[in-house]
Amino acid sequence: MALGLVVIEVCERNILAAHSIDELEQEYPEVAVLRTQCLFMCHMCRAVPYAMVNQKRVYAKRLDQCFGLLKETIEEEIVAFFDES
Numbered sequence: 001m002a003l004g005l006v007v008i009e010v011c012e013r014n015i016l017a018a019h020s021i022d023e024l025e026q027e028y029p030e031v032a033v034l035r036t037q038c039l040f041m042c043h044m045c046r047a048v049p050y051a052m053v054n055q056k057r058v059y060a061k062r063l064d065q066c067f068g069l070l071k072e073t074i075e076e077e078i079v080a081f082f083d084e085s
Contacts, residue, residue: 005030005031005077005078005081006028006030006031006032006053006054006074006077006078006081007031007032007034007052007053007054008021008024008031008032008033008034008051008052008053008070008074009034009035009036009039009051009052010033010034010035010036010039010051010052011035011036011037011038011039011041011045012035012036012037013037013038013045013046014045014049014050014051015049015063016049016050016051016063016066017035019063021033021051021070024070024071024074027071028074028078030074030078030081031074039052041057044057044059048060048061048066049062049063049066050066051066051070053070053073053074053077054077056073058070058073
């Protein structure tokens with residue numbers, strides 16, 4: 001797996017990791033999903049679905065909301081990358 005322009009880090013213990021977050025790599029070729037044992041945000045990890053997108057925390061109360069925010073953040077990161085180029 002090659003690293004993408006957008007790196008999503010997900011703690012294996014977070015509810016988000018139990019769902020098909022890897023589909024984001026298929027939908028967005030610029031994305032690389034990395035599952036880690038711990039992102040050192042235990043209180044958040046137990047409370048809400050969340051991930052780190054290029055070192056930015058993305059979270060929501062519900063899983064579907066979090067996926068929507070992840071997609072928005074991915075698209076923002078892609079636009080920002082190409083604007084800087």
